[in-house]
Amino acid sequence: MSNEKEIAVKVVLDSWNSRIKQADEMFGKLTDEQLQKEIAPGRNRAIYLLGHLTAVHDHMLPLLxxxxxxxxQFDEPFLTKPDKAVAELPSAKELRAAWKATNEKLAAHYAKLKTDDWFTRHTSVSPEDFVKEPHRNKLNIVLGRTGHLASHIGQLALIK
Amino acid sequence: MSNEKEIAVKVVLDSWNSRIKQADEMFGKLTDEQLQKEIAPGRNRAIYLLGHLTAVHDHMLPLLxxxxxxxxQFDEPFLTKPDKAVAELPSAKELRAAWKATNEKLAAHYAKLKTDDWFTRHTSVSPEDFVKEPHRNKLNIVLGRTGHLASHIGQLALIK
Structure with missing residues (x-):
């Protein structure tokens, strides 16, 4: 039997992987036209969520x-500004490719990490603070972003 | 410094606690009238989500x-049947109290568990299967339910 540290890492990564798979399927089922739909009246469009999630995941690369x-170039339209504030968004084709490429990069890096690496600090916490707050590790980032993804998946499920 | 097993448990429980806090705040801000609103046209009402989340968390008690x-009595209206299929739901007052009581019970039990207990099996996996699949532990249940909660929080955020 594997040790508990390894199991904890597996549990978190399994959760990430299953949410990525779920989001992939949801975005995959939406046509480019449906991507232009709002999740609820006056709320974000699906295409904004696709760009937003891609931008957030892209920033995990340096954070980890x-x-x-x-x-x-996705920061302004998808992170700092709300939906519909930027006149022209990247195309659905470009966003779909970026979403896929980003998650594949993350997966390839995850596969190379050893169990203990997951318990090392992420780059937005200083070495000094990390001594006092050792839970601010890489595993925590993946867990937090999984929750973020889950909350937007709940919204994407509303698109008809 | 705490060991990595403890840190992994803390990371998962912190994530649960922060989502419970967020949901508490969201439900707390909604009036009983707003609870009757749909998250999007033709979709679940907020009161259904309150009952649904309470029922799911209530079932964590035996699972853990x-x-x-x-x-x-919440199973039929909030788990097996969709929203609007049951003519009369429990009152908002009753549901708010049940939501609070359930999460308090869970928190009290969590506080009593030792680190190693989190890595023991949950009750829907047999001891034989658990030997082969040691990741099907109690921590995994909390992580999964945190994702479930996050997805509905994403929806609740749409209520105006």
């Missing part, structure tokens, strides 16, 4: 010390 | 070997 973020 | 579920 993997590599640089690849889409800084 | 804590105690019996307290609200079997």
């Amino acid at each position: 010390e993997f590599e640089k973020a690849a889409y800084p | 070997e804590f105690e019996k579920a307290a609200y079997p």
Whole structure:
């Protein structure tokens, strides 16, 4: 039997993977036209959520010390500004490709981490603070982003 | 510094606690009238989500070997049947109290568990299967239910 540290990491990564799979399926089922629909009247469009989730996941790459973020051009339309504030968004095709590429990069990096690496600090906490707050580790980032993804999946499920 | 097993448990419980707090605040802000609103046209009403989340959390009590579920009467209106299929739901007052009581019970039980207890099996996996699948532990249940809660929080945020 594996040890409990390994099991804890597996539990968190399984949860991430199953949410990514679920989101993939949901975005996959939506046509480019449906991506233009709002999740509820006056609320974000599905295409905004696709860009938003891609941007958030892209920023996990440096946060987890993997590599640089690849889409800084997504920050303004999908992170700092709300939906419909930017006149022209990237195309659905471009966003779908970026979403897929980003999650594949994360998966490839996850696969290379050893169990103990998951318990090392993420880059937005200083080494000094990490000594006092050792829970601010890489595993925590994945867990938090899984919850973030889950909350938007709940919204995407409303698109008809 | 605490060991990594303890840290992993803390990370998962912190995530649960922060989502419970967020949901508490959201339900707390909604008036009884607003609870009757749909999260999106033709979709679940907020009061259904309140009952649904309460029922799901109530069932965590036996699943985690804590105690019996307290609200079997919520199963039909909030788990087996969709919203609007049952003519009369419990009152908002009753549901608010049950939601609070259930999460308080869970919190009290969580506080009594030792780190290693979180890595023991939950009651829907047999001892034989658990030997082969040691990730099907109590921590996994809390993590899964945190994701479930997050997805409905994403929906509750749409209520105006």
